[in-house]
Amino acid sequence: MIICIGAGPGDLGYLTRRGAELIGNADVVAGFDAVVNVVASLIPATAQTVLMNYRDQTAQLAMVAAAHHAGKRCVVVFMGDIHFSGFQYLERVERACGHPVETLPGISSAQILAARAKVCFDETTFITFHRRGDLSPFKRHLLHVLQDCRNAIVIPCPWDAARSFMPCHIAAYLLENGIPPEQPVEVWENLTRNEAEWRGSLSACAGQSFSDMSIMLIRTLSPMPSQIEAP
Structure with a gap:
């Protein structure tokens, strides 16, 4: 499984319950540093965290895609709602995985x-x-x-x-x-x-x-x- 989650505008109070459940059950949680920091308290101690920035996102997403293809439960977190201002990032995730991925909308x-x-x-x-x-x-x-x-x-x-x-x-x-x-x-x-x-x-x-x-x-x-x- 790999799913992209909209994590809200920077406050856990705006993260959906379903998003919190998926993060809490993930084997891998990935995203830009600032976004992952927002949901850090929900990430299981056993999960791998993959942080990235604009310069290294392609390489880091390739790592996430490899974990996904190995059968791990992967979550990629976005700030706000994926389909409001994160669509290009979603495209990069799908390009790394080689197929469309599931998305869970958030509060924008x-x-x-x-x-x-x-x-x-x-x-x-x-x-x-x-x-x-x-x-x-x-x-x-x-x-x-x-x-x-x-x-x-x-x-x-x-x-x-x-x-x-x-x-x-x-x-x-x-x-x-x-x-x-x-x-x-x-x-x-x-x-x-x-x-x-x-x-x-x-x-x-x-x-x-x-x-x-x-x-x-x-x-x-x-x-x-x-x-x-x-x-």
């Missing part, structure tokens, strides 16, 4: 932010830039979302300076492409807290710096009126 940072900020997913679009490859199609999509008067929940790209697309870069890009400077923005860095770390306008956001663990909410200037029927 987008879901937590929607709850904290009281926005409706029907009126909101989620976009992640936390990915390798060309970001241009996703940048254009963000523009269209805001032009269509929808809220946008955005995960920035925090990698090397040449590719970073952090809140200040996102704000600058949107301003350059005609999004109004007064567009309301919130940046959340600790989603288990109850308040945003920063609130302000799009123009003000262009001059702010935030940590790699940030997520943005760009609110529409024209919220949809209530569609509850009149009594």
Whole structure:
């Protein structure tokens, strides 16, 4: 068995019961250091832990795949929900194993932010830039979302300076492409807290710096009126 598990936004309270059971019964638990640290208290003393980072993930996943093919119960943990911002990592797992693998969804940072900020997913679009490859199609999509008067929940790209697309870069890009400077923005860095770390306008956001663990909410200037029927 090999299964990929979404481990929530960094707090064990948001890990599903099924995810905890699978980790507690695993022979091998693998994932990026920070994610495995979140679930460390659930890992059996007898289990092998395989830690990895962006540089060595291919080699480490090959080790996990070998254990899987040897008949061991393997769990690969992801931050948040696999299908929100971990899809490329899932592709690497499946490439290492040579076949599709089972996935168990988790609670995503987008879901937590929607709850904290009281926005409706029907009126909101989620976009992640936390990915390798060309970001241009996703940048254009963000523009269209805001032009269509929808809220946008955005995960920035925090990698090397040449590719970073952090809140200040996102704000600058949107301003350059005609999004109004007064567009309301919130940046959340600790989603288990109850308040945003920063609130302000799009123009003000262009001059702010935030940590790699940030997520943005760009609110529409024209919220949809209530569609509850009149009594």
